[in-house]
Amino acid sequence: MLSNLKEGQEKLDPRVRRTRQLIEQAFMEVINEKGFQEMTVRDITERAGINRATFYAHFQDKYGLLDQSIRQGFLQEVDKRMLNACHFTVDNLRNLIIAVCEFIKNANSKCKPAQSQFETLVEAQVKEVLYDLLLKWLEQTRTNTEPEIAATATSWAIYGLALQWSHSKRLESVEKFADEVLPLIVPNLQLVEAA
Amino acid sequence: MLSNLKEGQEKLDPRVRRTRQLIEQAFMEVINEKGFQEMTVRDITERAGINRATFYAHFQDKYGLLDQSIRQGFLQEVDKRMLNACHFTVDNLRNLIIAVCEFIKNANSKCKPAQSQFETLVEAQVKEVLYDLLLKWLEQTRTNTEPEIAATATSWAIYGLALQWSHSKRLESVEKFADEVLPLIVPNLQLVEAA
């Protein structure tokens, strides 16, 4: 496995950058043509014009690629709302909830087949990103409990609520939903109230 | 310099294929923004996202890149008329003349500045491709003289006539021009007349 500079892609070998991009692009193309289950690693590498061995230098297997693709997608949703390089506010939290809802909604609509397969993968990736982000926020804030505890509780709660929202037949607007659950979420953070 | 499989690009290392493509694309982009003279090798490599040393592994310098770019362009014009993988006929010769005219016309219109600079480069590349193609044709045909001689005479003649046509203020249609000069060109080939 090549240098895993987790997320921190400061300056990375141009070759690595290129092949990752080629793989991701090929992945998107092939998944739209054959779907995920029918797709083989060969399909991806041939489309990308890279060697099969190179694929395995970057990803465990096609599931690993799917994982990082999901994560990228959600991170994009987060970045879109500029939540990544900022500190905690209630409004940012509200936007974060909205981001999760939107992402789940889109993910479900795209990956109709084998939903149950994907949902657990989506859940794992999204909760991980959520946890990391919340932890970063909480470490910059005064809390009544350990940030790790609060981050775990909050990330699970947000995801669970967002999932329920996405499953409910009669979809209320994301914004209204966010406003509705915000009071439930905030206490999870165990913030020290400002006088 | 990397493996120079002159034209014969049967199966070539995907990495080579990729970087050549990146360089060519970057070249086209930069030349449209800064022009050829102002452009530096750095500009190209930075745009292409490759290392400068890699550029020099593929091309002598930016002039070398220009050369092959011109050649590619003309070859494209030839392929467009399916003249590359076929044998000699008068009609193919006529189309070849048209191809040269079209290419020179386009080349001149694109590279307005420093025309005289470019024209000699264009001439060299086009005549070389012409020579190779004519030679291939003649080697499959019965001629009264050595194919090399006939190919030289014909390539020079075609280019000279096409150049004159492109310079003439009042442009007659390429097709009419081709019909007009065809009788002058055919004898250069020294074909053995079929009874």
Next chain:
DNA sequence: TGGTTTTTGTTGCTTAGGCAACACGGGAGC
């Protein structure tokens, strides 16, 4: 004019990627 920057080619060393071959496992077809 002289000094500073930029660009140019070039080189030695490191790393990512290509390639071929392999063992393994799961079907499909008799």
Next chain:
DNA sequence: GCTCCCGTGTTGCCTAAGCAACAAAAACCA
């Protein structure tokens, strides 16, 4: 049962590309 085929991971060796540093030339600017 038995092949035959195909996809999967993995490995060792080779080559292309990255990188840093260099000297020399060119361009720029006092």
